[in-house]
Structure formats: structure tokens, C-alpha cells
Amino acid sequence: MDLDLLTRTIERSLGIVHKQDIQAVARFLATENAATDVLIGDDCAAIPDGDSYLLLAAEGMMPDFVATDPWFAGWSAVMVNVSDIYAMGGRPIAVVDTIWSQDTAISQPLLAGMSAAARAYQVPIVGGHTNSRSAYNALSVAILGRARNLISSFQARTGDRLLMAIDLRGKLHPKYPFWNAATETDPNRLRADLELLPKLAENGLCAAGKDISMGGVIGTTLMLLETSQCGAILNLDAIPRPAGISFDRWLVSFPSYGFLLSVRPDRVSAVQQVFGDRHITCTDIGEVIKNPQLILKSQQQSTIFWDFTCQHLTGFR
Numbered sequence: 001m002d003l004d005l006l007t008r009t010i011e012r013s014l015g016i017v018h019k020q021d022i023q024a025v026a027r028f029l030a031t032e033n034a035a036t037d038v039l040i041g042d043d044c045a046a047i048p049d050g051d052s053y054l055l056l057a058a059e060g061m062m063p064d065f066v067a068t069d070p071w072f073a074g075w076s077a078v079m080v081n082v083s084d085i086y087a088m089g090g091r092p093i094a095v096v097d098t099i100w101s102q103d104t105a106i107s108q109p110l111l112a113g114m115s116a117a118a119r120a121y122q123v124p125i126v127g128g129h130t131n132s133r134s135a136y137n138a139l140s141v142a143i144l145g146r147a148r149n150l151i152s153s154f155q156a157r158t159g160d161r162l163l164m165a166i167d168l169r170g171k172l173h174p175k176y177p178f179w180n181a182a183t184e185t186d187p188n189r190l191r192a193d194l195e196l197l198p199k200l201a202e203n204g205l206c207a208a209g210k211d212i213s214m215g216g217v218i219g220t221t222l223m224l225l226e227t228s229q230c231g232a233i234l235n236l237d238a239i240p241r242p243a244g245i246s247f248d249r250w251l252v253s254f255p256s257y258g259f260l261l262s263v264r265p266d267r268v269s270a271v272q273q274v275f276g277d278r279h280i281t282c283t284d285i286g287e288v289i290k291n292p293q294l295i296l297k298s299q300q301q302s303t304i305f306w307d308f309t310c311q312h313l314t315g316f317r
Contacts, residue, residue, distance in 0.1 A: 003301040006236075009248050041227045042153045043084040043210055044145065053150060057084040060141035065232040066110065066139050070171075071234035072183070073139060074113025079141035079256060081184055082121045087211035087259055087294040089201030090147030092121065100138040107132060110139050120187040121194075149201040155208035156228035156262035162266065162286040164217055165275050167193065168242050177214075177249065179242070184257035187240065192223055193257060193278050200274060206269050212258035216251045217285075220307055221259045222294055226263070231308070234286040281297035 038045050059080045061073045078095060085092045097114060101107040106116045107130070120127050123143070170181030175247040182190060200206040208228065215240060225232055241250040257280070261272050268284060275282035289295075292308035 001006075001028065001114060003109040003236075003298050003303050004267050006248055006251075007296065007303055007305055009252075011055055013047065036311055039128075039152070039154055040221075043087045044090070045145075046115075046147065046150055046152070049146075051056070051148075053090070053147045055090045055145035055147055056142070057081055057083050057145075058140060059084070060138070060140035063136070063138060068175070070106070070109035070136050071113040071116075073278050074115075075117040075183060076178075077110075077139055077141040078114050078117035078121065079122065079127075081141050082194070083211045083257075084118075085104055085143055085145035085147075086197040087146075087151060087209065088147055089151040089198045091195075091198055092123045092143055092145045094124050094126040095141050095143045096126060097136075097142075098140045099128070100131045100136060102132075104132045106137055110147070114141070116183075120182075120190055122187075122191060123216075127221065135283050147201065149198075149204075149207075150154060151201050151206055151209045151261070153224050153227040156224055156230055156288050157208070157264075158230055158288055158290045159265065160208065160235065160262040160288040161265055161268050161284050162221065162232060162288065163261045163263050163271060163282055164212075164285045165259045165261060165280055165282040166212070166240060166241060167256050167280050168240065169279075170242070170251070170256065172242075172245060172249075177253040178277040179253050179255040179258075190257075193280060196274055196278060196280075197259065200261075200271060205274070205313075206263050208262035208263050210260050212255055212260055214254045216307070217252060217260060218251055218271060218294075218296075221286075224262060225288075225292070225294060225306075226291040226308060226312070228288075229292065229308075231289045231291045231295070232286050233289060233295045233297060233302075234305075236296055236298040238285045240281045240283045315317055 044057040047054040066073045099107050167181040210220050272282045294306040296305045
């Protein structure tokens with residue numbers, strides 16, 4: 001593996017570049033929400049509500065995705081929101097959608113995809129906004145959930161092991177960097193596999209982590225480290241991947257079921273057993289360190305991929 005070439009490829013990937021666009025919003029919210037006790041930068045906003053938390057999140061779909069594969073865009077809009085809720089140790093309650101389309105016919109496959117995902121994940125679509133006389137086509141979905149105990153991006157600690165939990169039983173999308181282990185999977189299995197996350201949180205096995213986003217496992221690691229204000233050594237050779245996919249493409253792919261967890265060393269084996277019992281790969285791929293850098297290692301090579309003392313990703317801390 002040419003580590004320098006791989007590093008340059010990942011740095012230029014859209015998943016990493018788009019995350020840096022969030023910095024403008026981070027600066028704005030730092031002043032707007034200075035008095036709130038809701039931490040900004042997690043997969044969901046966790047709003048204290050009695051002895052639990054309401055979870056609120058939203059996702060917008062890329063315009064090209066909406067135009068070229070509208071059914072799958074509709075499915076994905078629900079799926080990624082559901083993943084955000086479970087990633088924080090919660091369970092989804094309901095979603096709402098916002099559709100802007102040039103006519104009603106264009107919105108039909110979007111609605112069909114959302115409806116299919118809502119049935120699969122058993123999360124009702126309870127409202128939203130529709131405009132069928134727009135100059136463009138766009139889709140976003142917001143979700144509400146609840147968690148008793150949180151898995152948070154702000155809780156990674158020095159000495160934690162980084163575990164990558166991923167369902168390798170799927171196939172790569174023919175056009176987009178997306179590992180599809182969802183649309184053809186038994187919905188009962190989908191829901192049972194996601195239920196592992198709140199169980200980990202409620203049993204005290206994991207308090208820190210994120211779902212693996214469009215930045216891939218490396219971009220997701222960066223976001224976790226930035227909010228937790230620490231660093232990590234990531235062993236690229238340990239990262240699990242499906243057969244027949246190049247490593248550089250896999251590292252920037254979004255998995256339909258993929259989570260990065262920061263776990264105390266004495267709980268690693270228990271967490272791995274939880275996923276293993278469901279035939280989900282859960283591999284130790286690195287260690288959280290105090291020095292605020294992400295160091296990538298492969299065999300005898302290593303490189304500093306990111307240095308938070310002089311670089312920001314999203315800007316949330």
C-alpha cells in the first residue's frame with residue numbers, strides 16, 4: 001500500500017471536502033447557541049427531556065442522487081436518519097420530509113422509496129412540506145427519536161479502542177460510493193441489528209461513537225476526534241472490507257450499516273461479542289491518544305493525516 005498516495009486520495013474525496021464546509025455553520029452556531037446545554041456536532045441534537053433525551057436530526061440528499069436514482073434517494077433519506085438515531089443509542093419515533101419538485105410525477109419515486117424504507121424500519125412518515133411547482137428537485141428528511149443513555153461524539157477518551165462495526169453482507173452501488181446492505185435485507189434483521197446500539201448504551205458498554213458517514217471511516221474518525229478533542233492511531237491494515245473492492249474506494253464509501261465506536265479496553269470483548277452474535281463484523285482498528293492528531297499506519301509506514309492544532313474539519317468542538 002502506498003500510504004502517501006492513499007492519503008492524498010482521501011484528502012481530496014468529496015466526503016472530506018464537504019465536511020469542511022460545515023465550518024461556516026459551526027461558527028454561526030457557536031454564537032447563536034452559546035447558552036444552550038445541547039452539544040452541537042453529534043449525529044443528532046440530544047435535547048434533555050426528563051430522564052431521557054429527545055433526538056433530532058435531518059439529512060438532505062445530493063441533487064444528482066435525487067435526479068438519477070430517485071427511489072434509492074428516497075430510501076436513503078430515511079435510512080441515514082434512522083442510522084443517526086441508533087448511532088446515538090436511541091430509537092426512532094417518526095420522520096417528516098421536504099420535497100421540492102418540478103411536477104408531481106417527479107416526486108412519486110422519491111415518495112415510494114421513502115415509504116419502502118419507513119415500512120422496513122417501522123418509522124412512520126407523519127408530515128412535512130411539498131412543493132411540486134419548483135424550479136428544481138430536492139429532498140430532505142428530518143427525524144425525531146429518543147434515547148435513555150447516549151452514545152456521543154464528545155465522549156471518546158485517551159486509551160479507548162476504536163471498533164468498526166459493519167455489515168459486510170451487501171454489494172456496492174454501481175454508481176455511488178455506497179455499500180448497500182439494506183434494501184434487499186430482511187427488515188426484521190435490519191431492525192434487530194440496529195437495536196444493538198441502544199442496548200450497548202443502556203448496558204454501559206459504550207458511550208462514544210458515530211455512524212460511518214459519507215466521509216468513510218477516516219472522515220468519521222476525524223469528526224469523533226474533533227468533538228472529543230483528542231487524537232488516534234488508525235491501523236489501516238485492520239479495517240475490514242468486502243472482497244473485490246479496492247481499498248481506496250472502500251475507505252470513502254458510505255455503508256448502510258456501519259458504526260465507529262470508542263470503547264474502554266475492558267469492554268471491547270463484550271462489545272465485539274454483541275455484534276458477533278448477529279454475524280456483524282466488529283474489528284479493533286485503532287486507539288485513541290491524547291495528542292490531537294490522526295495518525296494512519298500500514299505495516300511499517302505511518303503518516304500524520306490530520307493535525308487538529310492547525311486544521312479544522314467541521315469546526316465543532
